[in-house]
Amino acid sequence: MENTVDKAIITVVGKDAVGIIAKVCTYLSGTRINVLDISQTIVSGYFNMMMIVDMKQAAKSFMECQKDLNALGEEIGVAIKCQREEIFEKMHRI
Numbered sequence: 793m794e795n796t797v798d799k800a801i802i803t804v805v806g807k808d809a810v811g812i813i814a815k816v817c818t819y820l821s822g823t824r825i826n827v828l829d830i831s832q833t834i835v836s837g838y839f840n841m842m843m844i845v846d847m848k849q850a851a852k853s854f855m856e857c858q859k860d861l862n863a864l865g866e867e868i869g870v871a872i873k874c875q876r877e878e879i880f881e882k883m884h885r886i
Contacts, residue, residue: 798848799828799877802861806870808839815868816841816861823857824849839870844877 804816813832820827825845832841850857858874865872 798846800845800847800854800857801875801877802841802843802845803873804839804841804843804865804870806839806865806868808834808837809869812839812868812870813841815864816843816872819860819864820845822851823860824851825857 802816804812806812817827825847826849827843828846829844830841831843832839834840847854847857852860854874854876861872861874
């Protein structure tokens, strides 16, 4: 079984615009966060993306990444949330 402590769920939601994926992925790459899985859709002009990422090699702490992604979201006009996978699973357990 994989260790979920090193994984996080990143969600990005907002009005669709050019460059959202590029800007988020540029940040992740620059911080040495690996994208394991990604899904994105656009519904009626609204962008929705969910990513599972591996933070084992991250150059920054989880909290720093959360703050950076939140600031990036504000800068590009979307809401970006980053949660540890284990917390996400516990919150969404049926």
